[in-house]
Amino acid sequence: MACPLPNFMGCVVLGVFVAFAVLGSVSSSRFDELFQPNWAFDHFASEGELLRMKLDNYSGAGFSSKSKYMFGKVGIKIKLVEGDSAGTVTAFYMSSDGPYHNEFDFEFLGNTTGEPYLVQTNVYVNGVGNREQRLNLWFDPTKDFHSYSILWNQRQVVFLVDETPVRVHSNLEHKGIPYPKDQFMGVYSSIWNADDWATQGGRVKTDWSHAPFIASYTGFEIDACECPDAVAAIDNVKRCSTAGGEKRYWWDEPTMSELNLHQSHQLLWVRANHMIYDYCTDNSRFPVAPVECLHHHH
Template sequence: MAIALPKMSVLLCFCVLVMVGLVSSARFDELFQPSWALDHFIYEGELLKLKLDNYSGSGFQSKSKYMFGKVTVQIKLVEGDSAGTVTAFYMSSDGPYHNEFDFEFLGNTTGEPYLVQTNVYVNGVGNREQRLNLWFDPTKDFHSYSILWNQHQVVFLVDETPIRVHTNMESKGVPFPKDQAMGVYSSIWNADDWATQGGRVKTDWSHAPFIASYKGFEIDGCECPVSVAAADNAKKCSSSNGEKRYWWDEPTLSELSLHQSHQLLWVKANHMVYDYCSDTARFPVTPVECQHHHH
């Protein structure tokens, strides 16, 4: 017997399909699990809220690890006075020589722009910070934050606009993250020793709890079983084995399109407030990857 769905839910299904398109989207609990402070998680249907108060922050992680692909989450950041707080969305492998791709959203006093700090760690070495302000208020609505990763580049995207590219420059002697499977993580915590104006502005706990809201969890990548050796995962997850063509290995994704290159130039010209590549106090000798980045 056919069950008649109420009109509203049919409409809702249709909207969701239109928005998501062909991306493999999933509910939070299909892809992720809480990693700490379970009592600071609030579930409201498809919405997940993480809470920070003066007892604890909170965080979650993917159930699997991945090698190459694209991860996306939609976040609405802490509203009002969020000074001292950091909301992070990142990918990371394990161990002292880990690789990591970071989005860190640095809270601020009411009315000042949120800063987004990105960083790339390769073989345990980071110090590649870039900071920018966004072209919208990230506390008023959900926006999508994505990391695209293949053997040629790591691209950080905000609403599909690239804000950073880390290119494979192994030919120039620069190590590139391509052989460690990575988990996907997010958390909110108190970092008032550095997060806002270099730590001058502290967290005002009278405004707690600070809440970051999440939805639209998407991971479209190559899943790596823990039991499989890293080298075998790397082989399995690239198209070079000739058996399978993965979408992230398509030639069009080996570098930014012309349109994306223009978008990135626009972001850098109008929104970037700090770039480690031009910080001569920290790096008297320009880091090698900065010398060769043509974006």
């Protein structure tokens, strides 16, 4: 399960649903209007629209969105820890609360100098994860900012890197497979020490002589249906879901129900050239393939 993740930026785009409005409106906001540090406040540093979060041998750090959301798109631009980052994990994820929570994870697994960063994605449904995929990237994520985003609607969850889809988790409820669509989710980020598993299965430990390990953030975006605490849960669900057959939100448009042809080709390219682990093909962990693996085309 992902820890909360580090820093973010000051200028943020938030999709706000205004009562009685038919479409979510997009407005800009500052980091501190949208988010709050969760822990290690002294491990945050902001500089204009740039936010940095650090991990040292005292603590990691993390923050969360002040609001919860149901459906939409969230994203951030991150420049990952440079140099020897073995043992560290930087995470960006969405999660609901409780033991039967839903969660969509990006976890960036640190590396020894010269080795590629690994990106692990995972999907939890009703408290059950174990759906890891790992890939290496087609660029060095420590040299510049790149965008990492999650699109979530009633038909699919799409993980994107610089708008290239790297994973799709489709709604297969018609096959009797649960899909995350009825729990509000917060947006989180964290940086933390995970040298018991993160790098080469835990064989390479964190070298604290290289601390602090700093991840930098900017360009945080949320364009999603906000679920205020003051509104009853059932009313939030109704408001954020398609009502009466009318499409209220851009992410509910038919064109967003599956990847287009270009995106499908991009995903195939990523899987063929950059995926290094897929739980669906791990026969030692799953002698019987997980049921959704039999139906997912991607």
